[in-house]
Amino acid sequence: QKEVEQNSGPLSVPEGAIASLNCTYSDRVSQSFFWYRQYSGKSPELIMSIYSNGDKEDGRFTAQLNKASQYVSLLIRDSQPSDSATYLCAVNPGSAGGTSYGKLTFGQGTILTVHP
């Protein structure tokens, strides 16, 4: 069973602080990694994608990938109350034959609360 694990939280940070969200995955052949944000009762909204080891920055968000450790993280700098949501880590597992049809496996999500 290919799994994606996240700390369920809740994670509470003060406004302006850095929020750090973590995710591990079990399938070593995974190729693509995504962070989605989900507000209560809403659909997943893409924040970032990352494919190569290292860091990728987009505004206040930085995704970090370490394939050797099977670990991906998301840092949110200068956290705002509007960042309060559930953050979903999603992995495209790929397949043994190298063909991927795009199936995403999601973690259970980390609930983030940013308090003023």
Add this chain to the structure above:
Amino acid sequence: EPEVTQTPSHQVTQMGQEVILRCVPISNHLYFYWYRQILGQKVEFLVSFYNNEISEKSEIFDDQFSVERPDGSNFTLKIRSTKLEDSAMYFCASSVGTDTQYFGPGTRLTVL
């Protein structure tokens, strides 16, 4: 900005009835997906669809489920005989390639 749309936003049905959930993917996207999320649980993959056929499906996607692209814009999920445990949010997603997926707003299905 183009987006995935879904109808209806909320569907209430009786156990054993058939339901059809509708999606309009982003117009230049080629890959289409259905996911579901039972309240308080993970988002789960159901099926992917490319070139007018199913490319992958999960063990959840049994004979009660089917998908169709009846015309150039709509993508539908049919549940033939609904069960109580089918109650969930159903999300449609689409992508250009087998990569970044954009999700629709979802249909909340309630089976009574």
